Amino acid sequence: MHTTSPAKGIFVNNRWSPAASGRTIPVIAPAEGKVFTAIAAGGPADVDLAVAAARVAVEEGAWSRLSATERGRLLTRLGQSIADHAEELAKTEARDTGKPMKQARNDMIAAARYFEYFGGAADKVHGETIPFLNGYFAVTERVPHGVTAHVIPWNYPAQMFARTVAPSVAMGNAAVVKPAEDACLTPLRMAELAAEVGFPEGAINVVPGLGEEAGAALSAHPGIDFISFTGSPEVGTLIQSAAARNHIGCTLELGGKSPHVVFADADLETAIPVIANTMVQNAGQTCSAGSRVIIEKRAFDKVVVALAERFAQLTAGTPEMDRELGPVINAVQKRRIESFFERAERDRIPVLGEGRIAAGVPAEAFFVAPRVYGPVPRGHELACKEVFGPVLSVLVFEDEADAVALANGTDYGLMAAVWSQDGSRALRVARRIKAGQVYVNAFGAGGGIELPFGGMKKSGHGREKGFAALHDMSALRTMIIKHD
Numbered sequence: 001m002h003t004t005s006p007a008k009g010i011f012v013n014n015r016w017s018p019a020a021s022g023r024t025i026p027v028i029a030p031a032e033g034k035v036f037t038a039i040a041a042g043g044p045a046d047v048d049l050a051v052a053a054a055r056v057a058v059e060e061g062a063w064s065r066l067s068a069t070e071r072g073r074l075l076t077r078l079g080q081s082i083a084d085h086a087e088e089l090a091k092t093e094a095r096d097t098g099k100p101m102k103q104a105r106n107d108m109i110a111a112a113r114y115f116e117y118f119g120g121a122a123d124k125v126h127g128e129t130i131p132f133l134n135g136y137f138a139v140t141e142r143v144p145h146g147v148t149a150h151v152i153p154w155n156y157p158a159q160m161f162a163r164t165v166a167p168s169v170a171m172g173n174a175a176v177v178k179p180a181e182d183a184c185l186t187p188l189r190m191a192e193l194a195a196e197v198g199f200p201e202g203a204i205n206v207v208p209g210l211g212e213e214a215g216a217a218l219s220a221h222p223g224i225d226f227i228s229f230t231g232s233p234e235v236g237t238l239i240q241s242a243a244a245r246n247h248i249g250c251t252l253e254l255g256g257k258s259p260h261v262v263f264a265d266a267d268l269e270t271a272i273p274v275i276a277n278t279m280v281q282n283a284g285q286t287c288s289a290g291s292r293v294i295i296e297k298r299a300f301d302k303v304v305v306a307l308a309e310r311f312a313q314l315t316a317g318t319p320e321m322d323r324e325l326g327p328v329i330n331a332v333q334k335r336r337i338e339s340f341f342e343r344a345e346r347d348r349i350p351v352l353g354e355g356r357i358a359a360g361v362p363a364e365a366f367f368v369a370p371r372v373y374g375p376v377p378r379g380h381e382l383a384c385k386e387v388f389g390p391v392l393s394v395l396v397f398e399d400e401a402d403a404v405a406l407a408n409g410t411d412y413g414l415m416a417a418v419w420s421q422d423g424s425r426a427l428r429v430a431r432r433i434k435a436g437q438v439y440v441n442a443f444g445a446g447g448g449i450e451l452p453f454g455g456m457k458k459s460g461h462g463r464e465k466g467f468a469a470l471h472d473m474s475a476l477r478t479m480i481i482k483h484d
């Protein structure tokens with residue numbers, strides 16, 4: 001019997017159960033500042049059960065006997081089911097994260113699209129034949145890792161679940177997901193939908209709980225074969241250490257400080273709304289947010305005026321108000337962002353523009369008005385550190401070489417954009433930026449399911465999205481057959 005309430009426990013073998021410890025974790029609605037539900041506090045015993053269920057699924061259960069085409073059909077059905085339940089899921093996501101309803105709806109379209117895309121791709125991952133010694137026939141095939149562990153963050157729970165689970169199960173792995181304690185209701189519900197559309201027992205399991213309990217137990221579990229992690233660099237280090245101890249692979253997506261490089265000849269009418277919107281999308285809590293704008297000196301004033309005007313039009317509101325942004329996730333995150341504001345004030349960094357918080361939002365909620373700061377000195381934390389809030393930093397560059405040096409001047413390397421109407425220059429600069437995705441005259445934070453995505457430098461390693469994700473979620477086996 002499935003329950004329709006997403007907060008009923010741990011989802012293993014297509015069934016709900018409470019945490020072995022019986023404990024729960026209260027969940028706060030960021031736009032209300034109040035507890036509205038509770039989730040199970042999964043721990044090591046629950047992780048053991050989930051990993052064992054996934055192991056059976058991938059080695060001897062009904063899941064292991066499906067062909068790639070049959071797996072693909074199940075993924076496609078799940079994508080359709082998510083689309084069919086999009087309104088319900090969007091409402092759940094909006095309450096859990098505080099994001100505006102229009103954004104939550106878009107997130108559900110993207111989540112459905114992940115399963116649609118990887119469903120279609122499941123039976124299209126081919127190996128190669130390799131010319132080898134006379135009398136031999138050599139081929140490669142991609143095989144599942146086995147049990148994949150997924151530790152995901154709270155900023156886009158539904159999309160993150162879909163982004164990491166869809167390529168895993170498309171390749172025939174069985175997944176154990178540890179969603180974030182701050183927001184995990186849609187991953188739980190989507191696992192339930194997977195069971196409803198026919199995913200066999202053990203293929204997709206979700207163990208909610210605290211990071212240091214369920215997350216640590218899962219990432220260190222000897223029964224897993226691969227880890228996919230998205231979140232903070234600090235926890236990324238713990239995850240990679242845990243993977244190293246078990247000698248398994250992992251992908252890490254650890255955020256960024258992604259630059260927009262704006263040349264004086266850029267089409268500002270196109271660029272400014274894109275820059276502002278992708279910064280405040282999800283209240284700036286997006287790993288791929290374009291949080292630095294690097295502007296050619298002679299266009300600095302013009303660009304700054306346009307950005308300030310745009311920021312002045314932005315309002316943070318509740319999901320139902322459906323404004324440009326919602327609150328941030330919790331009190332700690334709000335405090336963290338405000339401490340950046342305090343240090344910026346101490347260091348006399350000018351506020352160039354500021355949005356507002358809508359009248360009538362609850363006083364206990366976690367709202368932060370969006371801000372643009374500049375010119376930010378190059379070594380300042382606002383120029384190098386990920387704020388993970390609606391805060392844009394503006395910097396100045398002298399010439400092309402300087403633009404490249406500045407764009408590459410942080411530890412991160414996730415995304416970048418170059419804005420210029422000189423095509424040769426835009427391409428030349430774009431190709432010198434060390435980032436996993438580089439846009440020219442556009443920028444997309446999130447979405448782009450077909451586009452391989454992931455970090456260089458300290459933004460992490462491994463690729464999600466596109467066919468690259470299917471490669472990361474599988475191992476290459478070489479078969480050598482002697483026939484003479």
Ligand code: NAD
Binds near residue numbers: 153181255
């Ligand atoms: P986090 O890294 O603490 O959490 C991400 C996931 O890891 C969650 O599921 C969490 O429960 C789990 N986790 C935490 N401790 C763990 C441990 N010891 N072992 C295994 N799993 C563990 O991130 P956060 O607290 O949600 O956010 C903190 C900062 O991380 C943010 O301010 C932001 O800078 C960054 N962040 C980045 C992204 C991104 O998309 N790259 C997403 C969320 C947060």
